[in-house]
Amino acid sequence: MANSPSARKRIRQAERRTAVNKARRSRIRTYLRKVEEAIASGDAAKATDALRAAQPEIMRGVTKGVLHKNTASRKVSRLSARVKALAAA
Template sequence: MANSPSARKRIRQIERRTAVNKARRSRIRTFLRKVEEAIAKGDATVAAEALKSAQPEIMRGVTKGVLHKNTASRKVSRLASRVKALSA
């Protein structure tokens, strides 16, 4: 248990950051799920639109420190290739 005032403050700060990061991660997963569902249905136009809206959200996760840059790039790349294959 934290005894010093600075340690107590850090705990409060960490709790706030954790809540924010959790919400961001959840939001990113929601966008990813929308793309996945569109791909599963086989609707190329909806999948392309979903990817278009998901891409900035994923990259925002990178700038906010929720995701690693390479992880985000890999996710976007794989989704883009699946959407492209769907429309072809």
Template sequence: MANSPQSQKRARQAERRTAVNKARRSRIRTYLRKVEEAIASGDKDAAAAALKAAQPELMRGVTKGVFHKNTASRKISRLSSRVKSLG
């Protein structure tokens, strides 16, 4: 348990950041799920549109420190190759 005033404040700040990051991560995962669903349905146009919407969200997660840069790049790369391979 935090004892000093500074450590109590840091604990409060960490709690707020955790909530913000959790919401951000959830939002990004929703975008990724939409791409996955479009790929599963086989609709190339919908998948491409969903991917185009997901890319900036993923990279925004990188700048906000939610994801590592290489992780986001890898996800985008793999999704775009799957969208490209659709009929």
């Protein structure tokens, strides 16, 4: 258990930050799931709209420190490739 006031404050800050990051990560996963469901349904227009909504949310995760830049770029790239293939088919 932390004894110094600064260590106690650090614990409080970490708990708050963990809760915020958890909410952000959950929000990003929800957007990703919506894109996945749209792709699975076979609706190209719906998938495109879902990807357009998800992309800024994923990149916001990068600026907030929830995701690494390369991870976010990889996810967006793979999803966009799948949506593009769906639209072409």
